[in-house]
Amino acid sequence: MNKLVSIGTRGSALALWQARQVQNMLGSVGLKSELMPISSSGDKELQKPLYEMGVQGIFTKELDGALLEGLVDLAVHSMKDVPTKLPKDIATAFIPKRGPVADVFISKNDSWENDKSVVATSSLRRSAQWMHRYPHHSIIDIRGNVPTRLKKFETLDCQGTIMAMAGLKRLEILPKQHTVLEWMVPAPAQGALLITALESNKSLIAKLSTLNNDETALCVAQERIFLSELGGGCTAPIGALAKMEGDQIHFVGNITQRAGKKQLVFDQYMPLENAHDIGSIAAKELLSRGAKALLSG
Numbered sequence: 001m002n003k004l005v006s007i008g009t010r011g012s013a014l015a016l017w018q019a020r021q022v023q024n025m026l027g028s029v030g031l032k033s034e035l036m037p038i039s040s041s042g043d044k045e046l047q048k049p050l051y052e053m054g055v056q057g058i059f060t061k062e063l064d065g066a067l068l069e070g071l072v073d074l075a076v077h078s079m080k081d082v083p084t085k086l087p088k089d090i091a092t093a094f095i096p097k098r099g100p101v102a103d104v105f106i107s108k109n110d111s112w113e114n115d116k117s118v119v120a121t122s123s124l125r126r127s128a129q130w131m132h133r134y135p136h137h138s139i140i141d142i143r144g145n146v147p148t149r150l151k152k153f154e155t156l157d158c159q160g161t162i163m164a165m166a167g168l169k170r171l172e173i174l175p176k177q178h179t180v181l182e183w184m185v186p187a188p189a190q191g192a193l194l195i196t197a198l199e200s201n202k203s204l205i206a207k208l209s210t211l212n213n214d215e216t217a218l219c220v221a222q223e224r225i226f227l228s229e230l231g232g233g234c235t236a237p238i239g240a241l242a243k244m245e246g247d248q249i250h251f252v253g254n255i256t257q258r259a260g261k262k263q264l265v266f267d268q269y270m271p272l273e274n275a276h277d278i279g280s281i282a283a284k285e286l287l288s289r290g291a292k293a294l295l296s297g
Contacts, residue, residue, distance in 0.1 A: 005033040005034075006033070009035055009076045014167045022096070059078070063196075076195055082194050084227055084228035093197040094195050095193065097213040101190050103181045104181060106178045119139055119159065120160070121141075122143045124258060125256070128258055128260050132260035142156065146171060185239025226279040237295075238255050240279070242278065248271055249275040250269050255286055
């Protein structure tokens with residue numbers, strides 16, 4: 001395998017940072033590679049909130065197409081953007097160790113908890129959870145890549161914005177005035193990367209197998225099973241986080257009505273031998289408690 005491995009990536013600063021990390025990982029197993037930036041439809045349409053676009057895989061389908069057409073050998077995705085079912089003929093090559101999972105609140109001043117605060121986010125999950133906790137606040141939309149949203153935030157008439165810590169830390173632009181939202185349940189697979197390849201490219205997948213982080217792979221798989229069985233897409237107001245703690249797995253999942261008025265929560269520990277079932281168990285419990293009605297409400 002002497003030829004350069006071609007790595008498909010979105011063209012944003014964060015996506016390129018992530019792709020370069022993957023490039024370094026490939027180098028550690030003796031593979032030379034090149035990056036091929038590809039624009040996604042999610043990057044081009046910046047006017048509508050993500051949940052109004054009504055399309056699964058808006059940040060991934062162009063990269064999938066490049067793989068299927070043989071233009072690239074690998075594609076690097078932020079895993080939370082990837083639909084729970086991969087396209088036909090595309091397989092997971094590896095999942096690296098996960099980065100920070102938390103969301104952070106970035107504020108302009110210390111008075112953001114007052115009754116009239118306005119918070120900017122394009123995420124239905126973040127806005128629903130925020131309004132559940134702070135029903136006296138209001139939400140406005142903000143779109144764009146990570147640096148763009150930070151710049152837009154400065155000019156918007158709002159008191160704060162909510163963003164993923166992973167992207168801000170990776171780009172080294174996490175503002176000093178921020179609060180880690182320990183109470184907010186992140187998106188399924190938030191902070192994790194997914195590297196895909198053609199299913200038929202078995203020799204490359206085998207070569208990359210040592211780069212897979214088994215703990216991250218197990219945890220994000222359970223979070224995505226939870227999302228899938230609830231019938232939600234990547235933009236649904238569904239949060240999930242699985243963590244290994246000693247000889248147990250801790251799973252927290254929630255679904256929040258869009259306006260934040262009602263929320264269903266699953267929070268349990270299970271022995272590691274049951275780890276492969278916990279995402280499904282969580283989904284079934286919330287479905288029995290009315291999750292479908294909450295999703296459509």
